[in-house]
Amino acid sequence: MSRIELRGVSKDFGNTPVLNDIDLSISPGEFCVFVGPSGCGKSTLLRLLAGLEDPSAGEIEIDGVLVNHLPPARRNVAMVFQSYALYPHMSVHQNMAFGLQHRKLPSDEIERRIADAVRILQLDSLLQRRPRELSGGQRQRVAIARAIVRQPKVFLFDEPLSNLDAALRVHTRLEIARLHRALGSASMVYVTHDQVEAMTLADRIVLLQPLAGRRGAPSVAQAGPPLDLYHHPANRFVAGFIGSPAMNFVDARVKSLGDEQVVADASGMLCAARLSSQGLTPGEPVTLGIRPEHVVLGQGPQRARVSHVERLGELSHVYLDLPGASTPLLAKSPRDDIAIGELLAFDFPAQVMHLFRSDGVAQARGAACTATRSGRVKSQWYEPS
């Protein structure tokens, strides 16, 4: 059981700030995913935990022990590298045994651990092979097995699936989730740029934002359970990053304020949002946000022309030209017969609207908004403003 504690951790490379002011606590047995776009420092954060980099400021504690100056070997962590980092001249068996031979373990204990890992990851037939004789997925499994035999308190995964093809990625994702359940007590810290991996694997997501040109801004944009980030993004960055395709943003001005209700004017289109109106003033410029899956098509007071359609089979991505907007509005629809040029009715249900102030901070959404957790947004939720 081990808790990881980060307090005020920052990291600069020379004059380039990479991570800033990270306060984070990872519980024992938790599956924590660091996610963010390229250059947000998520891999660097993982390397700080591993001890491959030193923090420029702040404290890192594992299991109540300050590890800032402990070498990687004494932190009781095991890492799975993006490139697998298998020793190319050693067999699969040697790759697993090598790290254990320096820990003064009796050889029957080493063999027992290897046998366990081999069973869990189904490597039986590969033991005598060299890494170059393995496929990408097999190498990945060997890299994970090499981490398992160490029986660490913390597993660190650095984009472990990014070098696999799409089908294998889904499969290995399942295996990692299964592994986390099987290993129970060990914490896992997992870095990825793929939000689907983050959403599906994480107990908690830590979304990092790049610091480029924003010295002083904290690195952590939001940390929380995946659905919290999805339903209650703390700011525009989180809202735009989580969700695929990305949330639509529409510039607007506050028109009127009510109790738990904000009405905004987006180039003449009036949109109601079921949100706290606290701190807003009429006339204030804001950004409205709505996810493509929440836009209601085929009914409602608004009309727009279809500019493009992407048919994915199970659903279609419909692009609508909004008056006064530079980018088309994207909506998901189960219909596959929508034609380009068609004039479609659409609606923004008030419960699913997000609203961001000019500094990007999201207006708090009431508990009613989480109703979307229980199912698709239904058109009867529409309330005329």
Place this chain on the structure above:
Amino acid sequence: MRPRGGLAAQRVRHAWWMAAPMLVVLAAVGGWPLLRTIWFSVTDSDLSSLGDYAFIGLENYVGEYGLLASPDWWQAVGNTLLFTALSVALETLLGLGVALLLNQPSRLRTLLRAALLVPWAIPTVVSAKMWSWMLHDQFGIVNHHLLALGVIAVPLAWTADPQLSLFSVVLVDVWKATPYMALLILAALQMVPVDCYEAARVDGVPRWQVFRRITLPLIMPGLLVAMIFRTLDALRVFDLIYVMTSNSRDTQSMSVFVREQLIDFGLVGYGSAAATCLFFMIALLSIVAMGLLGKTVERAAR
């Protein structure tokens, strides 16, 4: 299998045309002189009258005064082998050390890498002459400093003393060729994936074990190539030894022996026999070395 298709045949024909100039030049500057030398080695040809010779069979090799019965030849063979063994061993060890140092990230690395090449870039005749002067028994800077420091009581004749001269020649060769070794080994070191080292760090593998079990096996093919290059080079050594110690029997290498017989004594037939022996020795060693290397690389690539 012969390519049949029009396009494949065209490509093969094209390749031959591209290679032809090189093959012609090789035949002219390599093949022809080699055949001439082998032919001369079975004659009694003389430098003063090259055209006037007689075929004498293997007399130059196995005759009463033939090469294989000559103590001077065997001394030259022994000198060459000792020189090769000593210099290649020292250059490998030192080169490995320097390469490991240079492989550490440092702002000076590029500068050091360039500076390192200086001894290798200086023409051998120049550096040999330079070292001759530095090692001069009366006026040399080496003796001067060693005397001043009290390491030696009387000046040493570095290049004339039979006990010291081969050692001095090896020393200068090590000075000159270590950079070459270091650069080749550095290239091999930089091919070792960084994440292997990081994985070993996270696994807590001690440094010495990392070197022995990860670095060394992974650079072995590169290291062997460098050693084979240097060995073949050292077996042909001529300029360094000739400039520093002239024809002294104590340091005379096979190449110096060949030149002495051919030019100083004018014995073209006999000298050619020695040159032919030298050629076949190196050829044989090359073939063995290539075979060995092929096996190592194959094993590493498996």
